[in-house]
Amino acid sequence: MILDIEMLRSFYASYSDSVKQAKATVKRPLTYAEKVLFAHLYDPTQLRPYKRGIEYVDFRPNRVAMQDATAQMALLQFMNAGKDKVAVPASVHCDHLIRADVGATADLPEACKTNKEVYDFLKSVSQKYHIGFWGPGAGIIHQVVLENYAFPGGMMVGTDSHTPNAGGLGMVAVGVGGADAVDVLTGQPWELKMPRLIGVHLKGKLSGWATPKDVILEILGILTVKGGTNAILEYFGEGLDSISTTGKATICNMGAELGATCSIFPFDENADEYLRKTGREEIAVLAQQNAAELRADDEVMANPSAFYDQIVEIDLSKVEPHLNGPFTPDAATPISHMKAKGPANDYPMVVEVGLVGSCTNSSYQDLARAASVARQAYEKGIEVKGQLIINPGSEQIRYTAERDGILDDFKKIGALIMTNACGPCIGQWKRHTDDNTRKNAIVTSFNRNFRRRADGNPNTYAFIGSPELTVALTIAGRLDFNPATDTLLDKEGNSVKLDAPTGYTFPPKGFAVEDKGFIAPSEDNANVEVVISPDSNRLQKLAPFAAWDGKDLTDMPLLIKTEGKCTTDHISMAGPWLKFRGHLQNISDNLLMGAVNAFNGESNKVKNQLDGKYVEVSTAAKAYKAQGISSIVVAEDNYGEGSSREHAAMEPRFLNVKVILAKSFARIHETNLKKQGMLALTFCNKDDYNKVQEDDRISLTGLKEFAPGSKLTVTLKHQDGSEDSFQVEHTYNDTQIAWFKAGSALNFAAKK
Numbered sequence: 044m045i046l047d048i049e050m051l052r053s054f055y056a057s058y059s060d061s062v063k064q065a066k067a068t069v070k071r072p073l074t075y076a077e078k079v080l081f082a083h084l085y086d087p088t089q090l091r092p093y094k095r096g097i098e099y100v101d102f103r104p105n106r107v108a109m110q111d112a113t114a115q116m117a118l119l120q121f122m123n124a125g126k127d128k129v130a131v132p133a134s135v136h137c138d139h140l141i142r143a144d145v146g147a148t149a150d151l152p153e154a155c156k157t158n159k160e161v162y163d164f165l166k167s168v169s170q171k172y173h174i175g176f177w178g179p180g181a182g183i184i185h186q187v188v189l190e191n192y193a194f195p196g197g198m199m200v201g202t203d204s205h206t207p208n209a210g211g212l213g214m215v216a217v218g219v220g221g222a223d224a225v226d227v228l229t230g231q232p233w234e235l236k237m238p239r240l241i242g243v244h245l246k247g248k249l250s251g252w253a254t255p256k257d258v259i260l261e262i263l264g265i266l267t268v269k270g271g272t273n274a275i276l277e278y279f280g281e282g283l284d285s286i287s288t289t290g291k292a293t294i295c296n297m298g299a300e301l302g303a304t305c306s307i308f309p310f311d312e313n314a315d316e317y318l319r320k321t322g323r324e325e326i327a328v329l330a331q332q333n334a335a336e337l338r339a340d341d342e343v344m345a346n347p348s349a350f351y352d353q354i355v356e357i358d359l360s361k362v363e364p365h366l367n368g369p370f371t372p373d374a375a376t377p378i379s380h381m382k383a384k385g386p387a388n389d390y391p392m393v394v395e396v397g398l399v400g401s402c403t404n405s406s407y408q409d410l411a412r413a414a415s416v417a418r419q420a421y422e423k424g425i426e427v428k429g430q431l432i433i434n435p436g437s438e439q440i441r442y443t444a445e446r447d448g449i450l451d452d453f454k455k456i457g458a459l460i461m462t463n464a465c466g467p468c469i470g471q472w473k474r475h476t477d478d479n480t481r482k483n484a485i486v487t488s489f490n491r492n493f494r495r496r497a498d499g500n501p502n503t504y505a506f507i508g509s510p511e512l513t514v515a516l517t518i519a520g521r522l523d524f525n526p527a528t529d530t531l532l533d534k535e536g537n538s539v540k541l542d543a544p545t546g547y548t549f550p551p552k553g554f555a556v557e558d559k560g561f562i563a564p565s566e567d568n569a570n571v572e573v574v575i576s577p578d579s580n581r582l583q584k585l586a587p588f589a590a591w592d593g594k595d596l597t598d599m600p601l602l603i604k605t606e607g608k609c610t611t612d613h614i615s616m617a618g619p620w621l622k623f624r625g626h627l628q629n630i631s632d633n634l635l636m637g638a639v640n641a642f643n644g645e646s647n648k649v650k651n652q653l654d655g656k657y658v659e660v661s662t663a664a665k666a667y668k669a670q671g672i673s674s675i676v677v678a679e680d681n682y683g684e685g686s687s688r689e690h691a692a693m694e695p696r697f698l699n700v701k702v703i704l705a706k707s708f709a710r711i712h713e714t715n716l717k718k719q720g721m722l723a724l725t726f727c728n729k730d731d732y733n734k735v736q737e738d739d740r741i742s743l744t745g746l747k748e749f750a751p752g753s754k755l756t757v758t759l760k761h762q763d764g765s766e767d768s769f770q771v772e773h774t775y776n777d778t779q780i781a782w783f784k785a786g787s788a789l790n791f792a793a794k795k
């Protein structure tokens with residue numbers, strides 16, 4: 044077993060007592076999420092009923108996971124902290140940097156060549172600081188974590204927004220920026236706003252083509268991409284029994300798309316079996332001994348609305364297969380509605396490619412069930428219209444699926460098996476298409492579908508569904524094919540139907556793998572040298588950001604006023620830019636390149652206020668920086684939705700942007716901005732957004748009185764000489780204000 048069993052024994056030895064202590068102190072029964080939260084207070088003497096959604100709490104997570112595209116920046120920051128090893132168990136996973144081009148056999152060696160410098164860096168840092176290292180091809184971070192590290196009742200952070208995947212196995216697992224991870228890695232308290240609690244009551248049982256993915260796709264339609272902000276979704280009800288642990292992980296994974304802090308399922312018999320089948324029997328035993336505290340108290344279950352801030356009820360027997368999209372994961376459409384909705388919205392109706400994979404849906408069960416659909420097409424002689432691409436979740440899953448003939452089922456209908464990695468999900472897809480200008484549809488089992496995300500092409504309409512539906516729609520080649528009711532033609536011209544998918548939850552012959560691709564943390568790190576070449580264009584040592592100069596910010600030019608959705612993909616694009624994730628200066632060239640300029644409706648074309656010329660956002664920012672001028676970004680709602688990438692906060696910081704003034708922020712990004720010493724401010728009155736004009740000089744005053752709950756004043760000097768002034772607010776607490784003053788959280792920690 045890869046997990047440190049001694050650590051686990053000592054954790055469970057005190058877990059139930061901590062929970063009982065918490066109940067006695069707050070004098071009421073607890074939900075499951077609360078139990079886990081209270082059992083992980085940094086300082087147990089600080090136990091009290093915190094105000095949810097308002098008060099910050101210091102926690103002590105059990106582990107940290109990092110993926111290659113964010114680990115570089117996280118570990119560059121950690122290296123500046125002067126520690127000789129990490130304070131809690133941690134792992135690095137090489138999954139984001141691998142191109143999906145012609146298939147795993149050629150793509151993996153190619154990735155090892157092109158990313159050698161970065162992989163060598165991550166491997167040596169891991170060895171030096173006692174971190175587990177999962178090399179390229181080992182699998183996608185969240186699948187590997189679920190299979191090897193997750194444990195009921197535990198708390199972890201991960202430098203990736205889909206870290207909550209581990210909630211399927213009962214963890215409070217939260218996506219964070221690298222600077223937050225560094226807090227945990229250095230043994231400092233990790234601060235989080237006490238989450239609100241959304242109880243999700245699952246009734247009934249899934250059937251036919253409906254899957255766990257469809258449950259979360261439906262919830263996304265109900266709550267939208269902002270509905271989970273600063274909340275934990277806690278699932279309960281009789282419906283849980285029929286959902287496997289990996290299915291629950293799928294549901295928790297996409298809680299990230301709701302903006303949720305995390306999602307969690309209680310420990311149950313399915314979790315017990317999953318632990319045993321993945322070689323962690325001892326943990327199953329320990330969890331069984333603590334089972335009563337690995338779920339909500341009976342009093343809570345008897346009257347949920349008294350304990351959760353909000354309740355959502357889902358009758359699983361009524362859940363229909365969904366297709367969410369395009370361009371946003373909350374555009375929920377039951378498949379039976381697509382025949383009307385597709386043409387009405389002018390969607391391209393031909394499905395050109397179906398992609399199965401991503402951290403959301405690449406388990407053994409996912410592949411087995413999707414393969415049962417592929418097998419039918421082959422056996423029933425149905426012509427397959429689209430191209431199918433598969434990314435298995437981990438080497439253990441791939442190896443076992445290969446042995447069990449599952450990959451063959453896909454290959455027989457022409458599927459391409461890509462590396463066990465993120466691949467197309469993060470824009471690492473070298474799509475082979477005859478025409479990039481054609482509006483086209485793809486269906487994926489992924490979690491995100493922002494414009495340009497998978498293939499960089501703005502003409503691609505990406506829809507999200509279950510792996511099973513993805514395969515069915517790829518076979519049919521149509522977006523509006525409803526496998527439950529529609530028929531297809533076989534090669535003789537007969538109408539045939541696809542039967543509902545089936546597939547083993549666990550491999551009947553057990554999981555197998557030859558080489559997991561794992562290097563355990565080494566005890567012997569004295570001689571490990573971490574090399575960063577000074578002329579590398581992929582890695583760059585970090586210089587601390589400057590401290591606040593004690594003055595208000597006056598006459599800042601507006602860098603950009605963004606219009607509509609501005610996700611972290613818009614702020615710091617992935618795909619081709621992933622290669623610069625360890626080099627702040629180089630990656631800063633992509634600053635806000637996807638954001639839409641509210642004044643001309645175009646991307647990456649803003650007015651440089653110094654010469655009036657229209658240039659790329661980063662070019663304008665650099666021009667201001669060169670003259671020592673600070674600038675400001677103005678944005679709409681949920682700014683920074685999506686990824687945990689702190690580059691989206693560090694790049695503007697690096698290029699002298701001092702303020703992001705938005706209608707609202709996504710949680711991880713707001714924290715990232717604070718950590719990097721930026722000002723993340725919101726309009727008191729959202730309509731003031733409309734007052735900001737292109738040529739404005741903008742001042743921010745009141746910084747000397749910057750305090751928790753204080754308001755600051757923004758003054759717009761318009762070009763015609765008129766002025767507008769309004770108040771803005773913030774959520775900084777004392778510590779976060781100290782980060783701002785010191786220039787960053789890291790500077791502040793170093794000073795201490």
Ligand code: MIC
Pocket residue numbers: 112113139202203204205218469491617685686687688
């Ligand atoms: C994503 O899905 O957008 C990513 C790539 O996994 C990111 C992390 C990153 O930007 O490296 C995430 O979700 O946090």
Ligand code: SF4
Pocket residue numbers: 139183184203205401402403464465468469489490491
């Ligand atoms: Fe990788 Fe996609 Fe999951 Fe992000 S969402 S971790 S890119 S598979």
